[in-house]
Amino acid sequence: MTRFLAALALLAFAFSPISVMAADVTHKVAIHVDQNDHQVMNMALNNAKNIDSYYNAKGETVEIELVAYGPGLMMLRDDKSPVKDRISAMSLEIDNISFSACGNTHRAMSKKEGKEVELLDEATMVPSGAVRLIELQEQGFAYIRP
Numbered sequence: 001m002t003r004f005l006a007a008l009a010l011l012a013f014a015f016s017p018i019s020v021m022a023a024d025v026t027h028k029v030a031i032h033v034d035q036n037d038h039q040v041m042n043m044a045l046n047n048a049k050n051i052d053s054y055y056n057a058k059g060e061t062v063e064i065e066l067v068a069y070g071p072g073l074m075m076l077r078d079d080k081s082p083v084k085d086r087i088s089a090m091s092l093e094i095d096n097i098s099f100s101a102c103g104n105t106h107r108a109m110s111k112k113e114g115k116e117v118e119l120l121d122e123a124t125m126v127p128s129g130a131v132r133l134i135e136l137q138e139q140g141f142a143y144i145r146p
Contacts, residue, residue: 036071043146069102069129102129
């Protein structure tokens with residue numbers, strides 16, 4: 001009887017939601033950049049790299065999205081990004097990283113400068129950076145602000 005109960009307990013654990021989730025889990029993280037500060041930008045990129053390395057070492061996957069708006073959009077400007085080369089390299093190294101640029105900030109910057117502000121090829125325009133962060137959190141993304 002004891003063996004039967006032990007076997008039953010083992011089967012219950014093996015098919016529990018916790019053990020099934022651990023095998024197929026994809027971690028998700030949104031990293032918020034709203035400052036035109038190269039140290040903050042580099043910290044955000046360091047966070048992304050470290051998070052990716054950690055989960056890769058465990059054999060797990062992670063989806064990382066950096067969202068830039070306000071002064072932080074400088075991070076994704078083709079002409080002024082202090083981390084342009086690093087973003088390009090990381091995009092090649094990390095398959096599951098994306099960069100979202102706030103459309104509201106982009107429109108305001110373009111209007112102020114009297115010309116269309118060019119973004120890095122790696123950047124994807126979203127209507128609003130703040131709204132994008134809300135949507136990502138609603139989809140289960142963890143939130144990090146360096």
